[in-house]
Every structure is written in C-alpha cells, then in structure tokens.
Amino acid sequence: MKRQISTVQNYELVKKYFINSIIFLVICASNKAMSYTDVHRAFLQACSNHGTLSKQQALDILIGIYARFGDSDAIPNEDDLVNVVAKINERIYRFDQKIAYTHHEPTEMDFFVFVNLQESPIDLQQNFYTAAELHYFRVLLRELMLSEDHTLGSMVCLNLTNETAGDGMKAVAKPRAEQLLSEWEQLGYFLVLEDKCYFGPKAIVEFEKYLNKNYADVITRCCLCNVTIFYGVRCASCPQILHKDCLKKYLRRLTNCPACKQLWSVTL
Amino acid sequence: MPRLSQSQTQQSNASLSTEALDESHLIVNMVKTILNLSMNKSVIKRTDISSIALKGDSRLYNRIMPEVEDILQEVYGYELIDVDSKGQKTMILCSTIETGTLLELNETYRRRYTLLYLILGYIYMKNGTVPESLLWEFLQTVGIDEQHEHAYFGEPKKLFESYIKQAYVVRFKQSMEGMNEESIFVSWGVRAKHEVSKKEMLESMCKLMNRKPTDFKTQYIETQGLSNTSSDDIEEPE
Numbered sequence: 490m491k492r493q494i495s496t497v498q499n500y501e502l503v504k505k506y507f508i509n510s511i512i513f514l515v516i517c518a519s520n521k522a523m524s525y526t527d528v529h530r531a532f533l534q535a536c537s538n539h540g541t542l543s544k545q546q547a548l549d550i551l552i553g554i555y556a557r558f559g560d561s562d563a564i565p566n567e568d569d570l571v572n573v574v575a576k577i578n579e580r581i582y583r584f585d586q587k588i589a590y591t592h593h594e595p596t597e598m599d600f601f602v603f604v605n606l607q608e609s610p611i612d613l614q615q616n617f618y619t620a621a622e623l624h625y626f627r628v629l630l631r632e633l634m635l636s637e638d639h640t641l642g643s644m645v646c647l648n649l650t651n652e653t654a655g656d657g658m659k660a661v662a663k664p665r666a667e668q669l670l671s672e673w674e675q676l677g678y679f680l681v682l683e684d685k686c687y688f689g690p691k692a693i694v695e696f697e698k699y700l701n702k703n704y705a706d707v708i709t710r711c712c713l714c715n716v717t718i719f720y721g722v723r724c725a726s727c728p729q730i731l732h733k734d735c736l737k738k739y740l741r742r743l744t745n746c747p748a749c750k751q752l753w754s755v756t757l
Numbered sequence: 758m759p760r761l762s763q764s765q766t767q768q769s770n771a772s773l774s775t776e777a778l779d780e781s782h783l784i785v786n787m788v789k790t791i792l793n794l795s796m797n798k799s800v801i802k803r804t805d806i807s808s809i810a811l812k813g814d815s816r817l818y819n820r821i822m823p824e825v826e827d828i829l830q831e832v833y834g835y836e837l838i839d840v841d842s843k844g845q846k847t848m849i850l851c852s853t854i855e856t857g858t859l860l861e862l863n864e865t866y867r868r869r870y871t872l873l874y875l876i877l878g879y880i881y882m883k884n885g886t887v888p889e890s891l892l893w894e895f896l897q898t899v900g901i902d903e904q905h906e907h908a909y910f911g912e913p914k915k916l917f918e919s920y921i922k923q924a925y926v927v928r929f930k931q932s933m934e935g936m937n938e939e940s941i942f943v944s945w946g947v948r949a950k951h952e953v954s955k956k957e958m959l960e961s962m963c964k965l966m967n968r969k970p971t972d973f974k975t976q977y978i979e980t981q982g983l984s985n986t987s988s989d990d991i992e993e994p995e
Contacts, residue, residue, distance in 0.1 A: 525831070525832075527834065527854055530832070530833060530834030530853075530854055531834065531854045533832075533833060533834070534833070534834060534852060534854060538862055538863060538866065539862075539863045540863070558854075580832045581832060583785060584785055584788055584789055584792075585789070611786050611789050611790060611793075611809065611810065614789075614790060614793045614794070614809055615793050615794070615796055616794055616796075616797065616799065617796050617797050672865065675863050675864060675865060676863075
C-alpha cells in the first residue's frame with residue numbers, strides 16, 4: 490500500500506535535508522580550510538629552496554610532507570596541492586611573495602614558481618651574488634628580450650660575460666658564468682634546451698613587470714588572452730605570436746589568424 | 758592645562774595610526790631583510806638588519822623583533838638563533854622543520870647535504886669533537902680528497918669552508934694531550950645542533966655500520982636528550 494506523505498510533512502523533510510546538507514558543507518569547508526600547519530611551512534620552504542617546481546615535483550614533495558606532518562593517512566591529490574598553495578599565499582602576500590602557477594610554453598609544462606613581486610631596494614638586498622654577477626643576469630635578460638624568438642645560443646650566453654666588466658668591477662669569469670647559468674637554470678630563471686637558452690618560468694613570472702617596463706616596445710601580447718607572450722606559435726603571414734592553447738581553442742571555431750585574418754596554415 | 762582641541766586630538770590620533778602603519782611597514786621590511794640575508798644560510802649581524810630594514814634606528818629593533826620572530830616562526834617555520842661572536846650580536850635563521858626527504862632540496866643542496874651529513878656523522882660518532890686532520894683522513898678513506906675536486910660533491914675544501922660559514926660546523930683551537938702546540942678541532946656548529954636530528958643521525962650511521970643505536974652509549978644517551986657526564990666506559994666506533 491502506498492503511503493502518502495502529506496505536503497506539509499514533505500516540506501519539513503526537504504527543509505531538514507537542506508539544512509543538514511548546509512551543515513555538512515560548512516563542516517567540509519572548514520575541514521578543507523584546514524589551519525596553517527607544518528605542512529604549509531615545510532612546503533613553503535621547499536618551494537623557496539627550489540625556486541621552481543614542476544607540477545609533478547610539487548605533488549611528490551607534498552606527498553612526502555603529508556606523510557611526515559599530516560594528521561591522517563591521507564595522500565594528497567592535486568586539489569590538496571592547490572589548497573595548500575592558496576593558504577600559503579594568503580600568508581606571504583603581505584611580504585610581496587607568492588607561489589604562482591604558470592604554464593611554460595617551450596616545455597609545455599606547468600610549474601609552481603616562488604616569486605618576489607616587488608623590486609624595491611629592500612627586496613633586492615642580498616649577499617649572495619656580486620654586483621658583476623647581478624649585472625650579468627640583467628644582461629642575459631636584455632639579450633634574451635632583444636633576440637629573435639627570445640633565445641640565445643649557450644656559447645653566446647657565456648660570451649656575454651665580456652659586458653660585465655667596468656666601473657671597477659671585474660668581469661665574471663667564464664667558469665663562474667657556467668656555474669651561475671646552471672644555478673639560475675635550476676632555480677627556473679633560464680632553461681637550456683638543445684643548447685639554446687630560453688626564459689625559464691621563474692623569470693617570466695618574476696620579471697614580467699620589469700620586462701614590460703624596460704622593453705615595452707619589444708614585448709608582445711597574445712592577441713587572444715592579452716597576456717605577455719615570449720614563446721608560442723607564429724602566424725605564417727603576419728608577425729603575431731599566440732599561445733598554443735589559446736590558438737587551439739580559437740581554431741575549433743574559426744580557421745583564420747586572429748590578427749591578420751589570413752587562413753591559418755601553420756600546424757600545431 | 759588646556760585640553761587638546763578636537764582637531765589636535767584628531768591629529769594625535771592620526772599620528773598614532775600612521776605610527777601603527779609605519780610599524781607594520783617596518784615589520785614587513787625586517788622580515789624581508791632577514792629572509793634575504795639568510796638566503797645562503799650565513800650568519801647575519803644585528804647591525805646589518807638594523808641599517809637595512811630600520812634605516813639605522815636600532816631602538817625600534819627590540820620593540821619590533823618579537824613580532825618579527827613570531828611571523829618567521831608562524832608563517833615560514835624559521836627561528837633566529839644567536840651565534841656567539843666577539844662583540845657583535847649575530848644570529849642565524851634556522852628551520853624548525855626537519856628536512857624529511859632529499860626531494861625537498863634541489864640538486865645542488867642534495868650534494869652539499871650528503872657531504873655535510875657524512876662529516877657531521879663522523880664528528881658525532883667521534884663524540885662530538887675531532888681534530889680537523891683526522892676528519893680529512895676519514896674522508897680520504899671514502900674517496901674524498903681535500904685538495905681535489907670530487908666528481909659528485911665538487912670541491913670538498915670549499916664546501917667545508919661554506920659549512921663553517923653557515924654555522925653547521927665550528928672550527929676552534931684546542932691543545933691536544935701530549936702536544937705542545939694547539940691543534941685545530943671541529944665540532945657541530947649552532948645550526949647543526951638546531952637543524953639536524955641526532956637521533957636520525959645515529960640511526961643512519963648505525964645502518965651503515967650494521968649496529969644498533971644502543972651499541973653506542975654516548976651517542977645514544979645524547980639522542981635521549983640527556984647529557985653524558987661520565988666519560989669512563991665509552992664505546993668508540995672502530
């Protein structure tokens with residue numbers, strides 16, 4: 490026999506269910522918004538030690554950290570990684586620091602980069618590199634910026650040390666330059682692929698403002714997403730470069746270059 | 758005494774809140790400065806922090822430092838540890854979190870740490886103090902030569918000097934029994950004492966030697982947090 494629930498009872502049930510689910514969601518949210526623990530501190534230290542981490546590296550490290558400092562047997566997944574980073578960013582924002590998530594075109598990989606967002610004298614204060622070495626870094630940035638396709642041969646990079654002499658500073662020695670390039674590559678400032686040097690993910694994020702300011706006439710933006718672009722796909726008929734992903738999405742609907750409107754002919 | 762007019766009160770209130778803002782700004786500067794100067798883990802001087810972050814106003818240092826230390830601990834997991842130095846107040850920024858896996862370090866650090874742990878382990882098993890010459894003799898037996906570049910670790914001498922600069926290892930003179938002149942000894946530095954777990958060190962060394970931690974009485978007692986007062990029946994590792 491079918492039991493007929495009256496409309497009023499039905500409404501009460503729905504209300505109870507609704508309230509319970511809200512309570513459930515709030516509890517879940519507050520659990521997810523977990524307090525700031527050694528998990529966050531350890532991950533922050535790891536990020537700052539590495540400078541740049543691929544998504545997989547970051548996840549592996551977080552798994553190890555959870556095993557040591559987590560309060561349960563849970564193995565973190567990508568969502569947890571995003572949450573941990575977000576929580577850390579809330580705290581370090583005040584000190585002009587951030588763990589940024591960025592896509593790096595030359596490697597087509599995603600990276601987490603630990604960056605300093607400001608360039609005031611206090612932020613530039615360091616005792617790690619000499620003045621000549623810092624100058625070498627800026628020269629590399631400049632030459633990468635001004636070169637076609639923003640790449641330089643490895644030998645060219647080493648020879649740029651010749652520019653670092655002057656004003657009482659001794660030029661950076663070639664062996665030291667090799668060491669520096671290797672260090673900076675590890676930190677994610679540069680990337681060497683098949684003997685060619687590119688901007689690394691950390692340089693792209695950390696120096697975006699600097700490069701936009703000092704090289705405004707050379708810098709290009711992807712006309713689809715309006716974000717600064719260094720590496721991407723070039724149109725065969727016009728000088729426009731576009732992000733591969735931006736272009737893929739666009740070409741699903743249309744077949745011409747978004748800039749010059751000629752038929753798109755370059756294979757992706 | 759005339760009461761402050763409303764505008765005067767407002768002004769003093771305004772200056773109070775700008776004071777608070779200034780202090781907040783100074784706190785941020787100090788945190789940033791300490792982090793930047795500690796990038797290579799070297800010893801930092803109070804005077805440097807004052808002159809860079811507080812524009813030389815060292816009176817503010819004591820007032821602001823507690824909050825700065827709080828932030829370093831709470832957000833970053835670091836603490837400032839005093840280091841003995843002639844005259845000047847110096848300190849190092851140590852991690853309060855033990856490095857668990859080598860994954861958390863980048864490749865350069867991994868190599869540095871491996872050599873460092875080898876050295877710290879040897880010193881530890883030799884009861885905490887060892888003539889520097891003996892240390893190098895030991896490293897020689899595992900293929901690390903003081904004067905020659907090592908394929909994996911790099912330049913051992915240079916690395917060793919950097920460990921001293923970073924307060925992992927401390928070098929001092931002491932007179933050895935039966936010798937007229939003083940010899941150079943090395944032992945764990947302030948940073949090692951804070952950042953390296955003696956328990957884990959003993960366990961690792963025991964794994965290498967296929968022994969139990971309890972075989973090494975002095976070292977084992979140290980890991981239990983008690984100091985070893987009697988030095989009579991200490992078992993020395995071979």
